[in-house]
Amino acid sequence: MKDYFEQLLKKSNIKLDNSKVEILLKYLRLLTEKNKVMNLTAIRDEKEILEKHFIDSLLLSELFLHTDKKIIDIGTGAGFPGLVLAVAFPEKDFLLVDSVRKKISFIDEAAENLGLTNVKTSYERAEDLVTKSRSSFDLGLCRGVANLRIILEYMIPLLKVNGRFLPQKLNENELSESENALKTLNSKILKIHKFRLPESNDERIIIEIQKLKEISSRYPRKTGIPAKKPL
Numbered sequence: 001m002k003d004y005f006e007q008l009l010k011k012s013n014i015k016l017d018n019s020k021v022e023i024l025l026k027y028l029r030l031l032t033e034k035n036k037v038m039n040l041t042a043i044r045d046e047k048e049i050l051e052k053h054f055i056d057s058l059l060l061s062e063l064f065l066h067t068d069k070k071i072i073d074i075g076t077g078a079g080f081p082g083l084v085l086a087v088a089f090p091e092k093d094f095l096l097v098d099s100v101r102k103k104i105s106f107i108d109e110a111a112e113n114l115g116l117t118n119v120k121t122s123y124e125r126a127e128d129l130v131t132k133s134r135s136s137f138d139l140g141l142c143r144g145v146a147n148l149r150i151i152l153e154y155m156i157p158l159l160k161v162n163g164r165f166l167p168q169k170l171n172e173n174e175l176s177e178s179e180n181a182l183k184t185l186n187s188k189i190l191k192i193h194k195f196r197l198p199e200s201n202d203e204r205i206i207i208e209i210q211k212l213k214e215i216s217s218r219y220p221r222k223t224g225i226p227a228k229k230p231l
């Protein structure tokens with residue numbers, strides 16, 4: 001499996017030293033073991049997990065800046081993309097959030113097993129985090145959680161002014177309907193980055209969004225409202 005992972009990394013132009021590759025392979029083993037008793041990922045094949053979860057998470061690496069110190073991943077599930085990136089960037093601090101307690105318990109267990117000291121977790125809903133973490137993060141990550149205009153309302157209040165949000169999407173379909181959310185939340189799209197996964201050649205999109213100035217304390221609205229009545 002190590003050779004295969006190294007091939008994928010090479011094809012994707014991602015540089016990771018051997019110790020980080022070893023830690024990620026240990027995480028793969030913990031994940032596949034746990035996946036037998038709880039539903040963490042629908043993908044069962046280890047090679048496919050490496051490409052569609054691990055490499056897909058690592059695609060974000062080239063958009064990271066050295067000034068990005070505090071990073072939040074909302075709806076991290078089994079740790080994608082946040083836990084993978086916490087291995088790749090031990091000098092950055094990650095808060096991994098999910099509303100499902102057992103997923104966060106798996107992350108806590110995995111982070112301890114992998115010896116990661118830069119990972120904190122929270123099993124809150126994104127909308128509830130804002131009371132203690134408004135305007136706190138340099139960088140926001142979110143993959144596979146909800147429509148762009150919904151996750152914008154979850155994420156932008158948590159970012160510092162000038163902080164960036166890098167949501168991962170399969171295509172650009174949600175962009176046009178997100179214009180109102182971007183405007184209401186004083187944010188703009190800096191760039192749309194396109195990637196191809198190295199084996200399947202599937203397309204992946206990372207939208208680079210910046211928070212331009214502080215936003216009204218009305219956002220996020222009450223828990224559940226952003227998804228029920230998107231901006």
Ligand SMILES: C[S@@+](CC[C@H](N)C(=O)[O-])C[C@H]1O[C@@H](n2cnc3c(N)ncnc32)[C@H](O)[C@@H]1O
Pocket residue numbers: 074075076077078079080081097098099100103124125126127142143144145
């Ligand atoms: C489809 S999974 C994606 C998991 C992971 N990001 C990935 O790409 O594999 C979506 C996750 O988002 C979490 N989630 C959904 N809405 C949330 C919210 N409002 N706050 C926190 N987590 C949420 C769910 O519990 C679930 O684990």
